[in-house]
Amino acid sequence: MAADNINQEIRVRIAPSPSGHLHVGTARTAVYNWLFARKHGGTFILRIEDTDQSRSFAEMTESIMDSLKWLGLDWDEGPYFQSKRTELYQQAADRLLEQGRAYYCYCMREELEARRTEAMAAGRNPLYNRCCRRLTAEQRAAREAEGREKVMRIAIPENGTTTFEDLVLGPLTKGNDELDDFIILRADWNPTYNFVCAVDDVEMRISHVIRGNDHVTNTFKQVLVYRALDATPPYFAHLPLILGQDKKKISKRQGAVAVTEYRDQGYLPEAFMNFLALLGWSPGDDREYLPRTELIAAFGLERVTSTNPVFDTDKLTWLNGQYIRDMDDNKLLTLLQPILMEAGLATRLEIETRWHWMLKIIHSLKERLHFLTDIIAMGAFYFRGEFGYEEQGVAKYFRKDGTSEILTALADEFAKIPEERFNQESSEQALRALAESRGAKVAQLIHPLRLALTGSTKGPGMFEITDILGRDNCLKRIARSLEYIKTLGPPE
RNA sequence: GUCCCCAUCGUCUAGCCCGGCCUAGGACACCGCCCUUUCACGGCGGCGACACGAGUUCGAAUCUCGUUGGGGACGCCA
Numbered sequence: 141m142a143a144d145n146i147n148q149e150i151r152v153r154i155a156p157s158p159s160g161h162l163h164v165g166t167a168r169t170a171v172y173n174w175l176f177a178r179k180h181g182g183t184f185i186l187r188i189e190d191t192d193q194s195r196s197f198a199e200m201t202e203s204i205m206d207s208l209k210w211l212g213l214d215w216d217e218g219p220y221f222q223s224k225r226t227e228l229y230q231q232a233a234d235r236l237l238e239q240g241r242a243y244y245c246y247c248m249r250e251e252l253e254a255r256r257t258e259a260m261a262a263g264r265n266p267l268y269n270r271c272c273r274r275l276t277a278e279q280r281a282a283r284e285a286e287g288r289e290k291v292m293r294i295a296i297p298e299n300g301t302t303t304f305e306d307l308v309l310g311p312l313t314k315g316n317d318e319l320d321d322f323i324i325l326r327a328d329w330n331p332t333y334n335f336v337c338a339v340d341d342v343e344m345r346i347s348h349v350i351r352g353n354d355h356v357t358n359t360f361k362q363v364l365v366y367r368a369l370d371a372t373p374p375y376f377a378h379l380p381l382i383l384g385q386d387k388k389k390i391s392k393r394q395g396a397v398a399v400t401e402y403r404d405q406g407y408l409p410e411a412f413m414n415f416l417a418l419l420g421w422s423p424g425d426d427r428e429y430l431p432r433t434e435l436i437a438a439f440g441l442e443r444v445t446s447t448n449p450v451f452d453t454d455k456l457t458w459l460n461g462q463y464i465r466d467m468d469d470n471k472l473l474t475l476l477q478p479i480l481m482e483a484g485l486a487t488r489l490e491i492e493t494r495w496h497w498m499l500k501i502i503h504s505l506k507e508r509l510h511f512l513t514d515i516i517a518m519g520a521f522y523f524r525g526e527f528g529y530e531e532q533g534v535a536k537y538f539r540k541d542g543t544s545e546i547l548t549a550l551a552d553e554f555a556k557i558p559e560e561r562f563n564q565e566s567s568e569q570a571l572r573a574l575a576e577s578r579g580a581k582v583a584q585l586i587h588p589l590r591l592a593l594t595g596s597t598k599g600p601g602m603f604e605i606t607d608i609l610g611r612d613n614c615l616k617r618i619a620r621s622l623e624y625i626k627t628l629g630p631p632e
Numbered sequence: 633g634u635c636c637c638c639a640u641c642g643u644c645u646a647g648c649c650c651g652g653c654c655u656a657g658g659a660c661a662c663c664g665c666c667c668u669u670u671c672a673c674g675g676c677g678g679c680g681a682c683a684c685g686a687g688u689u690c691g692a693a694u695c696u697c698g699u700u701g702g703g704g705a706c707g708c709c710a
Contacts, residue, residue, distance in 0.1 A: 326708040586669040598671035
C-alpha cells in the first residue's frame with residue numbers, strides 16, 4: 141500500500157469541536173497531522189466543527205487555538221468555522237435532493253428512538269428502516285400539509301459494499317446493508333457532522349484524513365457522501381485511541397485531559413509534543429528524545445501503531461526533565477520568571493535587575509527539575525530565610541553534640557572572608573580548612589550547614605548555595621539555626 | 633446486543649508485511665551498585681513480555697483458524 145502518498149499536494153486538517161478545551165487525544169491527532177504536513181511540505185488546516193450550536197462555545201475556540209499555539213502547531217489555513225459555511229452544505233444537500241440521492245424524512249424523534257432501543261434489545265443492528273424513502277408524492281404532500289417537522293437523509297445504495305483504504309489499518313469494507321440512510325440536515329436545517337465533514341474535506345481538497353480510531357465507522361458514511369457528491373475520497377489514516385490508566389478511552393474521569401492542564405502543571409510544549417508523538421508511533425530506532433525537527437524528519441504514517449496506547453505520565457515527566465536540562469539557562473529563566481513571580485518569590489524588578497544572580501539559581505536547580513513549577517518548592521530557600529527545618533535532618537544533624545560549636549566555628553571562618561571575595565571557591569576552602577584543622581570529614585560540616593542554610597537535607601551543591609546566598613546571608617542563617625538549636629532539648 | 637479494530641515486559645515500543653540473525657532489543661517506572669558533601673544528573677547491572685489453543689513448516693513472536701481478553705462505533709454529538 142502506498143503509505144505516504146506524496147505524488148499530490150498534501151493537505152491535512154485538524155478539526156476540533158469547540159465544546160471543551162483541547163483534549164489530549166485531539167492534540168495527538170493535531171501533532172500527527174502537523175508532522176505529516178511539515179514533513180511533506182504540505183498544508184495544515186484548522187477547521188472548527190461547530191455545527192452543533194448548543195455545544196459550541198466561542199471561548200473554547202480561543203482556548204483550543206491557544207493550546208495549539210502553545211504546542212507550536214501553527215496552521216497554514218483557517219480557522220474555518222463550519223457554522224459560517226452552512227450555505228455550502230445546504231447547497232450540497234439540495235443538489236443531492238434534486239438528484240434523488242437524499243430525501244425528506246418525517247419520522248419523529250421518539251419513534252426513531254423507540255425503534256433503536258427495540259432493535260438493540262432484540263440483538264439487531266439499529267438501522268433506520270427507510271420508511272420515508274419509500275413515501276409516495278401524495279404521502280409526502282400529506283405530511284407537509286400536516287406541517288410535520290422533517291429532516292433530510294442521504295439515500296445510500298441498498299446493496300453492495302463500501303470500501304476504503306486505511307493507511308494504518310489496511311483496506312476496510314462494510315456491507316451497505318449494515319449502514320443506513322443517516323441524517324444530513326437536522327430539523328433546524330443545520331447539517332450534521334458526517335455530512336459537513338465530507339463536504340468540507342472535498343471543498344478544502346484534503347488529501348489525507350488523519351484522525352482517531354473512533355471515526356472508522358463514520359468513515360464508511362463519509363465515503364458514501366463522497367460518492368454521492370461524485371468526489372474521490374482522500375486517504376484515511378486512523379490512529380489508535382489513547383487510553384487512560386483504566387484502559388478506557390481517555391476521559392476526564394482519570395485526571396487531566398485538557399492540554400491546558402498539562403501546561404499549567406509545568407510541562408514544556410516540546411516535551412509534551414515529543415510524548416504525544418510517541419503515543420502510537422515510533423521512529424523505528426532507539427530514540428525516545430526527539431525534538432521538533434527530529435520528529436519531522438523521522439515521522440511517517442507507515443510507522444503508526446495499531447494498538448491503543450495508555451497515557452503514561454511517568455514517561456512524559458521524564459521527557460520533561462530531559463528538555464529542561466537541555467534548555468539554555470536564559471531561556472529557562474524566562475519561562476520560570478512568571479512562575480517565580482506568581483509564587484511571590486521574586487518580583488519582576490528583582491528578577492530583571494539580578495538576572496545574573498537568578499541564572500546561578502536556575503543553573504543550580506536545573507537538573508533537579510521535572511516540572512517548571514518545581515522551582516517553587518526547590519528554590520524557595522534562595523529567596524526566603526524564614527523556613528522550617530526538616531524534621532529528619534534536625535534529628536540527624538542538629539541534635540548532635542558539637543553541632544553548635546561546628547556551626548559557630550564555620551560562621552567565624554566565613555566572617556573572615558570579605559563579602560566581595562566570598563564565593564564558591566573561598567567558602568569551600570574555608571570549610572575544608574576548618575574540617576581539616578578539626579580532624580573532621582567535610583561531610584560532618586556540610587550536612588549541618590546545608591540544613592542551616594536551606595532547611596533541607598538535600599539540594600544543590602553546598603558551595604553553589606553559599607555562593608548564591610552570599611556571606612551575610614550565610615551568617616544570618618547560621619545564627620538563626622543556632623538560636624533554633626538552643627530551643628531543642630539536650631541530645632539523646 | 634450488532635458491527636468493526638486490536639493483542640510483545642506494569643507502561644510506551646522494536647521485531648511481524650519478506651518465518652530461522654530473538655537465549656525477544658530499547659525507553660519510562662522500580663530495585664541494586666558506582667560517581668559523590670546530600671538530592672538530582674550520569675554510568676553500570678537487575679527485575680520483567682511474545683494472551684491461550686490448534687494448524688502450516690525442518691523451524692513461528694512472526695503465516696492461518698479458533699478461543700479468550702481489551703478497545704471503539706452503533707445520535708437530529710463531533
